[in-house]
Amino acid sequence: MTTFTDGEWHRLHPLTPLLRGGITFVAIVGFLLYNIRDILIDMLFGGRGGEGEPLVWLYESEYFWLAVLALFVGLGLVIVGYYLAWRMNTFRITDEVVEVRSGILFRRNRKGRLDRIQGINIARPFFARLFGAARLEVNVAGQDANIKLDYLASSAADELRREILRLASGTRVAEAQARAEAEIQTDAAGAPIPRSAAVSQLIDQRVSELLAPELDPGLAPPESVVTMNVGRLIGSLLLSGFSVFVLLLVGGIAWGVAATGSYLFLIGVLPALIGTSSFYISRFTRSLRYSIAGTPDGVRIGFGLLSTSNETLPPGRIHSVQVTQPLLWRPAGWWEVKVNRASTSSAKGAAGQANTTILPVGNLDDVRKVLALVLPDLATPDSVSLLERGMLSPGGDDGFTNSPPRARWYLWFSRRRNGFAMLPGAVVLRQGVVWRQLTVVPQARMQSVAVSQGPVFRLLRLASLRVHTVAGPITPSLSAVDSTEAVRFFREVADAAILSSSTDTSHRWRSGEAAV
Amino acid sequence: MSEHLDLPEIAWRRVSPRYIVVDMVGGLIFGLFVVGAGSVVAYFTGLSWLWFVVAAIAVVFVVTLALTPRRVRAIGYQLRDDDVLFRRGILYQRFVAVPYGRMQLVDINRGPLARALGLSELKFVTAAAATGVVIPGLAEADAEELRDRLVALAESRRAGL
Numbered sequence: 001m002t003t004f005t006d007g008e009w010h011r012l013h014p015l016t017p018l019l020r021g022g023i024t025f026v027a028i029v030g031f032l033l034y035n036i037r038d039i040l041i042d043m044l045f046g047g048r049g050g051e052g053e054p055l056v057w058l059y060e061s062e063y064f065w066l067a068v069l070a071l072f073v074g075l076g077l078v079i080v081g082y083y084l085a086w087r088m089n090t091f092r093i094t095d096e097v098v099e100v101r102s103g104i105l106f107r108r109n110r111k112g113r114l115d116r117i118q119g120i121n122i123a124r125p126f127f128a129r130l131f132g133a134a135r136l137e138v139n140v141a142g143q144d145a146n147i148k149l150d151y152l153a154s155s156a157a158d159e160l161r162r163e164i165l166r167l168a169s170g171t172r173v174a175e176a177q178a179r180a181e182a183e184i185q186t187d188a189a190g191a192p193i194p195r196s197a198a199v200s201q202l203i204d205q206r207v208s209e210l211l212a213p214e215l216d217p218g219l220a221p222p223e224s225v226v227t228m229n230v231g232r233l234i235g236s237l238l239l240s241g242f243s244v245f246v247l248l249l250v251g252g253i254a255w256g257v258a259a260t261g262s263y264l265f266l267i268g269v270l271p272a273l274i275g276t277s278s279f280y281i282s283r284f285t286r287s288l289r290y291s292i293a294g295t296p297d298g299v300r301i302g303f304g305l306l307s308t309s310n311e312t313l314p315p316g317r318i319h320s321v322q323v324t325q326p327l328l329w330r331p332a333g334w335w336e337v338k339v340n341r342a343s344t345s346s347a348k349g350a351a352g353q354a355n356t357t358i359l360p361v362g363n364l365d366d367v368r369k370v371l372a373l374v375l376p377d378l379a380t381p382d383s384v385s386l387l388e389r390g391m392l393s394p395g396g397d398d399g400f401t402n403s404p405p406r407a408r409w410y411l412w413f414s415r416r417r418n419g420f421a422m423l424p425g426a427v428v429l430r431q432g433v434v435w436r437q438l439t440v441v442p443q444a445r446m447q448s449v450a451v452s453q454g455p456v457f458r459l460l461r462l463a464s465l466r467v468h469t470v471a472g473p474i475t476p477s478l479s480a481v482d483s484t485e486a487v488r489f490f491r492e493v494a495d496a497a498i499l500s501s502s503t504d505t506s507h508r509w510r511s512g513e514a515a516v
Numbered sequence: 517m518s519e520h521l522d523l524p525e526i527a528w529r530r531v532s533p534r535y536i537v538v539d540m541v542g543g544l545i546f547g548l549f550v551v552g553a554g555s556v557v558a559y560f561t562g563l564s565w566l567w568f569v570v571a572a573i574a575v576v577f578v579v580t581l582a583l584t585p586r587r588v589r590a591i592g593y594q595l596r597d598d599d600v601l602f603r604r605g606i607l608y609q610r611f612v613a614v615p616y617g618r619m620q621l622v623d624i625n626r627g628p629l630a631r632a633l634g635l636s637e638l639k640f641v642t643a644a645a646a647t648g649v650v651i652p653g654l655a656e657a658d659a660e661e662l663r664d665r666l667v668a669l670a671e672s673r674r675a676g677l
């Protein structure tokens with residue numbers, strides 16, 4: 001058995017060139033075959049079809065054999081190029097870094113520190129899944145800061161992820177060895193696949209991999225803590241803001257047709273129809289097999305039906321969490337949960353947006369479970385009840401410091417729900433009475449805190465708060481807070497941020513256990 | 517009954533008064549450029565209402581320039597044990613606290629005029645783009661000393677992101 005984490009250089013899956021260039025290659029071959037078919041028919045039956053076609057013209061010209069030669073040389077070069085690219089693309093994993101070398105003429109070397117890993121994603125595009133391959137992506141903080149290993153054998157990718165997480169977590173060798181002995185035997189990428197293995201066995205394996213995107217039962221409980229209810233998913237899509245937009249559009253077109261009596265308006269319908277249905281379908285298929293589960297090395301979130309992605313976020317990599325409820329979802333009691341992360345994964349999340357939605361839709365119970373996973377420090381009964389009040393309470397005296405009555409000039413409806421609260425280890429901001437919204441920022445992750453006041457707020461003795469986190473869909477801020485309360489918040493949060501970042505060890509999240 | 521935000525217990529360190537000159541000259545050049553461009557457009561198009569717009573812009577610039585000394589005096593910073601406090605603004609006030617351990621890098625910038633007056637600008641960068649702490653108008657030696665100290669402090673308090 002080959003382990004990838006021995007600090008030596010390894011190669012990727014031998015099918016990598018095919019998978020990377022796969023679809024274009026198949027398309028070109030298909031095109032050629034289609035055209036050659038005409039020529040073959042010509043040759044066999046002596047007919048004269050397709051006069052103007054370039055290939056036919058070429059076939060009849062005197063340069064034909066030269067062209068064939070050029071084609072084969074070109075094809076050969078491409079194949080050699082892909083082969084060389086695969087040969088030259090090597091990676092290694094040491095105790096400190098993940099390193100990838102690639103490129104034939106322009107060499108590229110990328111190194112990521114293990115204690116800076118923000119997430120590890122295993123993506124399996126449909127085409128690659130057919131071949132039992134997967135793309136492993138190690139995300140470190142920053143834009144375009146992904147270290148991609150595409151492609152690896154599916155099981156090898158799972159094992160590699162486990163090993164990288166183990167190294168990154170800071171647990172020491174004893175535990176690792178105990179685990180290594182319990183490892184399942186796996187085909188490593190680059191290792192020759194045993195020829196003796198029966199074909200049926202291989203097919204069985206592929207089929208089971210295809211049917212169970214939640215691979216690697218050794219690492220996580222096989223079942224997700226939240227199961228996606230199909231009815232709820234469809235309902236949430238139909239009740240989304242996008243649907244309202246579509247309805248308005250349809251109404252507008254219908255009105256246009258009725259008012260003018262001309263069907264000119266219908267011209268725009270077809271592309272719009274294609275666009276909207278592809279939106280719904282992609283969103284639906286992404287979220288249908290949604291799963292979330294806690295592992296010792298972080299939260300694991302899976303998406304996708306045909307092409308799947310499965311990402312592990314180690315502890316302490318979530319920079320803020322936001323629970324929101326659009327107005328239309330309120331009767332059903334559904335919520336959406338988003339996070340801010342320091343890295344951007346190339347794999348898409350629920351709706352083709354950046355991979356920041358960690359619960360596309362769920363009821364209160366689902367939200368509770370997801371929050372317990374992503375904010376394990378806030379799983380105490382006190383904190384949980386405060387968070388739930390933050391989501392559901394109509395406002396008032398409920399543990400949050402809300403905006404004073406004079407803020408109603410600025411916040412007409414939501415004054416009583418517009419407030420903040422401090423929990424051990426986190427800051428909670430609550431906003432909105434129509435679109436309810438609750439933001440939690442772990443103190444150990446906040447970058448800085450600001451309080452500001454403009455002339456209007458000065459007259460009203462109000463101020464705005466802002467907690468700075470890494471960029472993402474969430475901007476944790478609160479406006480129209482009583483100015484003395486705002487200054488108090490500023491002081492407390494500034495102190496708390498220092499305290500929690502000095503005691504934070506989540507960059508080596510299990511280094512504490514290692515001492516045992 | 518208006519009431520400014522304040523942290524009364526902090527003894528703020530202020531930036532060099534020479535920075536007023538830098539800020540004013542910069543503002544003046546920009547103002548002259550905008551007003552000049554506006555005037556040219558107004559002159560050649562012959563639209564009389566454009567002159568009112570230009571005049572309004574000019575008034576805004578004059579007021580801004582007149583307030584520059586107060587604005588510069590309102591900039592303050594303080595290095596506490598574990599974080600940097602920063603404030604600026606009179607009409608629009610802003611206070612920021614950045615823990616040392618969160619600093620990713622410290623920039624020193626010098627414009628041509630500031631360099632002639634021996635001033636530097638210190639910029640703190642954290643993982644959040646919105647932090648936006650820039651201390652202008654520091655004496656060059658101070659800025660470099662401050663940078664080295666901040667980098668050392670950040671190193672000793674380094675944590676995960």
